[in-house]
Amino acid sequence: MALTRKIKNSKKQYGWPSIIMHWLVALAVLGMYPLGLYIVSLGYYDPGYRVFPNIHRSIGLILAALVAVRLTWKLSNTSPQMLGQRKIERFAAHAGHVALYILLFVVFSSGYLISTADGRGISVFGWFTVPAIEALANRQEDFWGNIHFYAATSLMVLTAVHILAALKHHFINKDATLKRMFGVVVTESREHKQQQE
Template identity: 45%
Template sequence: MQVRNSDGRFGAVSIGIHWLVAVAVFGLFGLGYWMVGLSYYDDWYRTGPDIHRSVGILLLLVMLFRLLWWLVNPVPRPLPSHSRVEVLAAHGAHFLLYALIFVAMVSGYLISTADGSSISVFNWFEVPSVTGQIKGMEDTAGLVHYWSTWALVVLAGLHGLAAIKHHLIDRDDTLRRMLGTDRRQQ
């Protein structure tokens, strides 16, 4: 498998980043959903949020790299069997997925740094607060984070269902291209 995308195939870097982001998004959502039910005396009360914040910051770095990679390495052309509506819907869904990921990460950062403290990423490095202390910011950012993450996982789920539809019903290479197993040898 080639490293870079070609006109008809995704390369190893794009495929790897796609699946890494997918696992991170659903993992962060699951961890966040579980964390809100923890009590103050639970052993994971501090550990869960620390992991959530650390993975979120690392995901931000991966997404920034993903945007740079996309600029220098455009995605393959749509399959000839895709209608114009499908192509436009895919572009719109991808744009919205990217936007929701960044909104979720920025709002999560604002929740964690609203008191002026920094975020420690697995004790490897610190990400400082850029806002300082802003009263009530964590509440507003919390609402944005809550709704953007729900929208993100619903849209990502629909994205996955669309890929399965292309695979099982349309019997095209849409899903295979993102798995690196498409039938075409371009």
């Protein structure tokens, strides 16, 4: 098995941009949820009250931009064929991916609306400011906060299902689905053999 990899996806493998963006998004999403829970637990006079919310907002906006780039890249690329799955499993995998993107959109948009509810823009690590949309700045922090929490929690549950499905492929189905996302190239003959099992 080799680690040689092309830029664009093919029917057999993912290109490096797809792999790198997948893991960057995955790690950021998994890290942002506990950070968000910690922020909610902070009192007004806690030292981190002025620091961690800004970090959370900044990472959230950068992550939203990365997801937009990843989705654009995904739509403009070939998707590798799913390995050895029944029709119902393929449908479930597709529906799960669509649901992940929908939940990400809800999390990002509700987070933006929480942060700009008072009409102020969001400073991204002091590098630049994303302005508020005045028509949407309606002081509804609590409403959007609830949406943000439940969407983020649902996203974590679906992410856990996604991880379990990947592990099932690796340890039970014994196919190359997970390996492909780590940049491992499986030979065509071996892939064909795995699809037949």
